[in-house]
Amino acid sequence: MTQSPGTPTVGVAIRRARQAAGITLRDLAGSIQVSAGTMSAIENDKVGVSIARLSQIASALGTETAHLVMQPPSRAPAGSAPQERSRPWRASSTIRLDNVTAAAVTVFHEAGYHGATMRAIAATAQLSVAGVYHHHRSKHSILVSVYDLLLDELQARVAAAAADGTSPHDRVVNIVEAVSVFRDQHPELSSVADSELRSLDEPESSRITARSRTIYDTLRVHADEALNTSAAAPMSADEFSAAVLRLAGVSWLIPPGIRGRSALPVTLAQAVLRP
Secondary structure, three states, rough: OOOOOOOOOOHHHHHHHHHOOOOHHHHHHHHOOHHHHHHHHOOOOOOOOOHHHHHHHHHHHHHHHHHOOOOOOOOOOOOOOOOHHOOOHHHOOOOOOOOOHHHHHHHHHHHOOOOOOHHHHHHHHOOOOHHHHHHHOOHHHHHHHHHHHHHHHHHHHHHHHOOOOOOOHHHHHHHHHHHHHHHOOOOOHHHHHOOOOOOOOOOOOHHHHHHHHHHHHHHHHHHHHHHHOOOOOOOOOOHHHHHHHHHOOOHEEEEEHHOOOOOHHHHOOOOOOOO
């Protein structure tokens, strides 16, 4: 993954959070049951970090996973416009996939979740099947980690984008831009997320749906405020939010009860083309 100049990596974010918490590298390593050498490699971005490991680290540091994957730039790139320097939600993504998860995403994307096998994932990762199970307990756990990783960063970006707006209209535009930019940065990950939501088993399915709902609700609340400034709003906030997210290629963020409404594109077309 390419980092934009001045954007802290996950390793740097972990080191800063550890130092802020007053925890030594050796103590943090012990709390997540890895060697001090491995912890040092993580902080120096010499190894990838799975979402499960990142969650362990965040818990040990008393912070949220999103705070480690979505950090504001430490300094602005030379020549950047002042207004861009305070908008980390437009920065390059900080997602880093471990070798197994990256291989699984490729296999899921090419063969679909149900067509994927742990043997195929192992071959793509250039590991033995036992090596894959050393990192993840099942194919399903890998899929769950993909959704959690996406949602950790999306929630942070959407919250920052909304906070950056000075009016309901600005907040809606910012949120849509943040989601669209993120989708463009991760086309393969986003494609898997969009196509494999039904492959999630309970209780993870309900948990991921609830997390996705927070992003949808943030957009819907601000869309409702923006639409209410019009004397004759062309559609409801739910219709608007669902249609926009579908156009942005992230229909998996739309709640199940709204996702299947086939009239949404028609509603949006009528609103755009109305005299």
